[in-house]
Amino acid sequence: MMLRPRTDRQAGPASSARADKGLPPAARALLVLALLAVFAGLVLAVLSLSEPAPGLAAAVDERIDESGVSHPVTAVLLNFRGYDTLLELVVLVLAVMGAWSVGRARGCAGNVPGPLLRQLPRLMAPLMVLVAGYLLWVGAHAPGGAFQAGSLLGGVGILLCLSGYPLPGWANGPALRVSAVLGVAVFAALGVVAALLPGGAPLDWPPAQAKTLILTIELAAMLSIGVVLAALFAGGRP
Amino acid sequence: MTQPVFWALVGMALVVLALYALIVHAHLLRKVLALNVMSSGVFLVFIGLARRTPGEDVPMAADPVPQAMVLTGIVVAVAATGLALALIVRLRVLTGRTTLGDDTGD
Amino acid sequence: MPLDPSGPGLAGPAWMLAVVFLPLAGALLCFLLPRLAAPVGLVAAALTAASTLALTLAVMADGTARTQLGGWAAPLGILWRADGLSVALLAMTAAVGVTVSLYATAYFRNDEHERTFFWPLWLLLWTALNALFVSADLFNLYVTLELLGFAAASLTALGGSAAALTGAIRYLLVSVLGSLSYLLGVALIYHGCGTVDLALVAACVPDAPRPAMQVAAGAMIAGLLLKTALFPFHFWLPPAHGSAPAPVSAVLSALVVKASFYLVLRLWVDVLGGGGRWVAELLGVLGAAAVLWGSVLALRQERLKLLIAYSTVAQVGYLFIAFPLAVAGGAVAWTGALYLALAHGLAKAAMFLSAGNLLRFGGHDRIAELDSAVHRLPLTLTAFALAGVSIMGLPPSGGFIGKWLLLEAAFEQERFGLVAVILLGGVLAAAYVFKVVGHAFTPAARERRIRAVPPGMEWSALLLAAAAIVLGLTLPLISPLLQLGPASAASAVTLAAGGGA
Numbered sequence: 001m002m003l004r005p006r007t008d009r010q011a012g013p014a015s016s017a018r019a020d021k022g023l024p025p026a027a028r029a030l031l032v033l034a035l036l037a038v039f040a041g042l043v044l045a046v047l048s049l050s051e052p053a054p055g056l057a058a059a060v061d062e063r064i065d066e067s068g069v070s071h072p073v074t075a076v077l078l079n080f081r082g083y084d085t086l087l088e089l090v091v092l093v094l095a096v097m098g099a100w101s102v103g104r105a106r107g108c109a110g111n112v113p114g115p116l117l118r119q120l121p122r123l124m125a126p127l128m129v130l131v132a133g134y135l136l137w138v139g140a141h142a143p144g145g146a147f148q149a150g151s152l153l154g155g156v157g158i159l160l161c162l163s164g165y166p167l168p169g170w171a172n173g174p175a176l177r178v179s180a181v182l183g184v185a186v187f188a189a190l191g192v193v194a195a196l197l198p199g200g201a202p203l204d205w206p207p208a209q210a211k212t213l214i215l216t217i218e219l220a221a222m223l224s225i226g227v228v229l230a231a232l233f234a235g236g237r238p
Numbered sequence: 239m240t241q242p243v244f245w246a247l248v249g250m251a252l253v254v255l256a257l258y259a260l261i262v263h264a265h266l267l268r269k270v271l272a273l274n275v276m277s278s279g280v281f282l283v284f285i286g287l288a289r290r291t292p293g294e295d296v297p298m299a300a301d302p303v304p305q306a307m308v309l310t311g312i313v314v315a316v317a318a319t320g321l322a323l324a325l326i327v328r329l330r331v332l333t334g335r336t337t338l339g340d341d342t343g344d
Numbered sequence: 345m346p347l348d349p350s351g352p353g354l355a356g357p358a359w360m361l362a363v364v365f366l367p368l369a370g371a372l373l374c375f376l377l378p379r380l381a382a383p384v385g386l387v388a389a390a391l392t393a394a395s396t397l398a399l400t401l402a403v404m405a406d407g408t409a410r411t412q413l414g415g416w417a418a419p420l421g422i423l424w425r426a427d428g429l430s431v432a433l434l435a436m437t438a439a440v441g442v443t444v445s446l447y448a449t450a451y452f453r454n455d456e457h458e459r460t461f462f463w464p465l466w467l468l469l470w471t472a473l474n475a476l477f478v479s480a481d482l483f484n485l486y487v488t489l490e491l492l493g494f495a496a497a498s499l500t501a502l503g504g505s506a507a508a509l510t511g512a513i514r515y516l517l518v519s520v521l522g523s524l525s526y527l528l529g530v531a532l533i534y535h536g537c538g539t540v541d542l543a544l545v546a547a548c549v550p551d552a553p554r555p556a557m558q559v560a561a562g563a564m565i566a567g568l569l570l571k572t573a574l575f576p577f578h579f580w581l582p583p584a585h586g587s588a589p590a591p592v593s594a595v596l597s598a599l600v601v602k603a604s605f606y607l608v609l610r611l612w613v614d615v616l617g618g619g620g621r622w623v624a625e626l627l628g629v630l631g632a633a634a635v636l637w638g639s640v641l642a643l644r645q646e647r648l649k650l651l652i653a654y655s656t657v658a659q660v661g662y663l664f665i666a667f668p669l670a671v672a673g674g675a676v677a678w679t680g681a682l683y684l685a686l687a688h689g690l691a692k693a694a695m696f697l698s699a700g701n702l703l704r705f706g707g708h709d710r711i712a713e714l715d716s717a718v719h720r721l722p723l724t725l726t727a728f729a730l731a732g733v734s735i736m737g738l739p740p741s742g743g744f745i746g747k748w749l750l751l752e753a754a755f756e757q758e759r760f761g762l763v764a765v766i767l768l769g770g771v772l773a774a775a776y777v778f779k780v781v782g783h784a785f786t787p788a789a790r791e792r793r794i795r796a797v798p799p800g801m802e803w804s805a806l807l808l809a810a811a812a813i814v815l816g817l818t819l820p821l822i823s824p825l826l827q828l829g830p831a832s833a834a835s836a837v838t839l840a841a842g843g844g845a
Contacts, residue, residue, distance in 0.1 A: 023262055031261060035254050042250040045532055045559035046243060046283070053290035054538025055301035059420045072302035073309070081306060083413040083422050087475065087487045088310045090368065091494060094468050095317035097375060098498030099324035101461035102509070103331070147309060174376070181372045188365060188372075195361055202361050204415035225313075232320030235327055253528065260521065266513060273520050280524055284531040304534060307483050311527065314490050318520050321494055325501055325516065329509040338514055 068210025070141040077145065078214045082203045086191065089184045089221055092228045096180055100237035108161035108234070117163045128156045136222050140211070146183075146218035146225065153226025158233045172238040180231065183224030187217050245286030252279030264337040266326045270319060277315040281308045356409025359399035360424050363434060363474045366392045371467035378460040382449050385463035389445035392470060396438035400431045404825070410480075418541040425480035425542070428825035429682070433606050434477050436686045439811060440598045440693045441470050447697050447804035448591040451704075458502055458589065465502070469495035469595065476603050482530045482540040485607060486523060493519030493571070496600050499592040500584045511584035518570055518580045522604070525567030532560035546615045561616050565623075568611075571604035574627075574664055575634030578657040582641075585653040590700020593649060597656045598693035602685050605663055612667070613678070621671055628668035632765040634661025639772035643779065648699045648709040651776055652692065655735060658769060659688045662750065665762055669753040675827075680749030682826040683819075687734050687742030687812050694731035694808035698724045701797045701805060702784075711779065715786040723802040725784050730809035732777030734816075737770045742815030 023031075060072050060080065067075035077085050132152040139145030190213055191203040200206075205213045239247075256276035260269055288304040330336050370388020374381040403409055403426055411424040426434070448466070452459035472491035479485050497519060501512035534540055536556045537548035549557050573581040581601075585593050638658030645651040666681035701724040702717055703709045718725045734741035737748075747766055754762045815822070 028262070031258065035258055038257075039250060039254040041555075041559050041562075042253070042528075043247060045556040046246045046250060046287075048553040048555040049243075049287065049290075049532075049535050050553055051240075051290050053287070053301075053535060055288065055535075056303040056419055056538060057301040060302050063416070063420060073305045076302050076306035077309065079414060080416050080420050081303070081414075081422055081483075084307070084310050084484055084487055087484070087491060088313050090468065090471070091314050091317045091487070091491055093372075093375070094465070094491065094494050094498070095321045097461065097464050097468070098321045098494060098501070101457075101465065101498055102324055102328040102501050102504070147313060177376050181375060184368075185372055188368060192361065192365055195358075201357075201412055201415040202365075203413050229316070229320075232317075232324070235324050253524075260517075269517055273517065273524070276521075276524050280528050280531060283528065284534070287531070287535040290535075304531070307534075310483075310487065314487065318490070318494065318516070321498065322513065322516055322520075325497075325509055325513045328501075328504075329506065329513065332509065333506045335506075338510055 066207045066210070068205060068207065068212075068214050069139075071139060071143070071145075073143070074139050074145050074214075078217060079205060079210065082187075082191075082205075085221075086184065086187045086203070089187060089224065092225065093181055093184055096228050096231050099232055099235060103236040105231075105234035105236035105238055107238070108164060111162055111164040113163040117159075121159050121163045121165060124159060125156050128152050128159075132156075132222065132226075136215075136218055139218065140215070146221040149218075150222040150225025151229060153222060154229025154233070157226060157230025161230065161234065176227065176231070176238065179223055179227045181224065183217070183221035186220035190217065240290070242286050242289045245289075246283045249279045249282030249284075249286060252276065252282065255279075266322075266329075266336050266338065270322050270326070273322075274315065274319060277311065281311055284308050284311075355402040356399065356406060356426060357411040357424070359395050359402055360409055360411055360426055360478050362395035363392060363399055364424075364471060364478065366395055367467045367470040367474065371464045371471060374460075374463040374467060381460050381463040382452070385467060386445055386449055388467055389442050389470075392474070393438040393442040396431075396434050396474075399426060400435045403428065403431045418544055419539045422484050423480040423541060424478045426478050428827070429606070429610070430477045432682065432686060432822065432825045433602060434474060436602075436689045437470065437473050437477070437599050440595065440689055440808065443804045443808050444591045444594050444693060444697070447594075447700075447801050450798040450800040451589070451591055451700060453798075462499070462502060462589075462591070465495050465498050466591075466595070469499065469600070473599055473603055477606065480542045482533060482542065482545065484540075486527050486530055489523050489526065489571070489604070489607075490520075492600060492603055493523060496596055500588045500596070502592060503587065503589050505587065507583070507587040511580075511587045514580045515584040518577075522567040522570040525570070526564045529560040529562075529564030529567070532556050532563070536560070542610070542615050546617060549616060561611070564611060565608055568604045568608045569630075572601055572608065573657060573660055575630050575637055575657065575661060578634065578638065578660070581657060582650055582653040585656065585696075586647065586650040590649075590696055590703065593653070593699075594693040594696035597653065597696060598689040601656065601660060602689055605660070605685060609678070609681075621668075624667040624671040627664045628762065631661040631664030631667070632762065634658060634664070635765050635769040636661075636772075639769055639776065642776045643772060646711055648702060648711050648714070648780060649696070651711065651780065652695045652699055655695075655773065655776065656688075656692060658773070659684070659692070659735065662747070662766070662769065665766065666750060666753075669750065669757060669759065669762070672757050674753030674756060676749050677753040679823060679826045680746050680753065682746075683742060683749060683815075683822075684746030686822075687746055687815050690808050690812035690815060691731040691734040691741075691743060694727050694805050694812060695735070697801065697805035697808065698728040698731070701801050704795060704801070705797050707795065711783050714780065714783045717784040721797060721802065723799075723806050724797070725781065727802070727805035727809040728784075729777070729781055730806070730813055732773075732781070734809075734812040736773045736777060740816040741813045743812065745816050745819055 064072060064075050067079040069075050132149040135144040136149040194200050194204045195202040253276050256272045259272035263269060284304050285308050288301040367388055370385060373384045377384060408427040413422045452462055472488050472495055476488040479488055497512045497516035500515055501509050533545055536552040537545050539545060570577045585596050635658050638654050642651050642654035645654060662684050663681045666677040669677035699709055701721055705721055734743035737743045751766055
């Protein structure tokens, strides 16, 4: 019974508008009242917060010299709270696994680009890769870093896909899987090695090597983020 | 009202509006959009309040820790959106439906 | 906590690293080597289970294990902390995890697509559970919650049917909504306290701005209740758990629901310092409603997997009946609820694995047509019946001990309404278990097409069911791990008692 297509609701937005009317006006009014009460509570909570604000800005500032980078957000992301970032890379890989498990991607070869999309990637793609590299490098001391750079790389992938650029065969096979997990693998492997050093802890970068380690991790993470975002855009396994 | 508090209140308003949209709209794409608006609201609260006056003599303009946390949250939200869209597209291909339907209970 | 260290052990931190990173490494390898997913996954599962056992023994010997990730101390860095409560849930996860892994090698043998994706997703789910149980950082817990939700939703969709996809989408939306509510609470706590470390937040809460802390606690706990499927937030659970492949249903019902319950308990006891009387009463009422509503709906189901799923809704209710009892001073109620959580984990996994066997055997799970299964699948039926004994709460099972402790607390406080609900829930559970067993014992009316069930699948189910029974005999061994909070709950300043939340 579940497999029977619901033809009466196939038409997308129009049918959703009909479904939207499912909630009776009384229930809707009740919902609005309840949500207003919730909002009042949330406002009260925000207004009760005191100034001067407690926070960790001073603590970050105090230890930033040992972190290997000079930009505070990068220091938090890849050193002080690097474990969060590792798990976040795992979340990205997991999203790709989940998307791949439900179906196949339509593929990019079928996209027929207009005149603009035919010319744009030639110009933009190399430039975007260059800017991604710059953002990665500048992240150590200014806003930037692996996520911003990886998002740009993902954008390159989407642009190439939209313009119908055929990916070489090798890019769809094991290489794609390897580059998707590279960030997590490098980050986790270095994190475990750091724990095995005498007196070390998981993800504990020795200050002298911290800069190199963070840049290595960010390089791998940038590649993985780019690949993962492009793969999520494609929407299924190749 | 200081500027940080103003942004936090805007964030809270976004959260509540998104909760309304999530409950009322049946179309799954709208539900996913509602969750995205809601996460933006939560991030705005988190980030906005980080610009309140810090206690000691701190050289930084804003607390970097919430910024890093929100960056993590954004990536998680992107992953959630990607996964949800993949599932929704598959459901649409399989059944033509773009709503949860009302007959899934049994 | 009763297990506070006499001296810092070095073994604990090493095994904590292993229980988080081994399943992660296994998941990545399974993804990279899809053809070898099953053997690689099984080895990773065995190693993870062995490390969990080692961590449990280390914590029992040396007390709470702690690690500073990145080498940074608390407000700046993230801490891992494994105490008795953590290792009890880690050990239950490992017991269910390694058995489900054995079962899955046989279950997915003939389906290459499901096999290649089950293993990496399942090992990531296990990673998320273990990471959640050892984390002592509110924001890090948010990331583990999301990891857990995405893995669970992806696994729910694995069967690929429209019902599975619908269940998975609803599950994902609910899970993200719950996480966002939790994160909103974390944001308020950070801006009220300037830290997200559990111990530091616990110390800060009494002096922090009260409305912010109350709203934060409310948002976090509401989000987690949604994920725990406490009545009336249970609507998403039966379709998701009922339409997933059997090994997936087993881990969703046995483990994933417990993770958010664990976090509610951890926040309530260790961070918010006992919580308010009024909130506890509300949770108790919802729990009682869940017991009755879930049991009645379970009884009315015609499909076995949905019956088992509604039984989970009911069993989750018992866990929340402990809140009013514990807040009123009966700390034994915590032990009872935790015992029930562990016993339910083992028994419910056994039930879903048995259901998977019956489904494989007959090609369907319509309860009325289960006739004669007992002759062909005696081990599976034994497993289902033994698991049923624990769900009903009959001696000597783990479920019996849990309910007994809850009853003890309820009698002591003369809460006869709760006593009645606990007993009635047991009677209803007996009714729905016998409904299944009774049909299975009926002689077949006519010959049906049947398929053989690999012995590994039958034995895995039986093993878990037996573990749920044996759990009842190990009270002296386990209860030191589950002594929650008489000290911390009584001495700490209650969050909402004064404000009335």
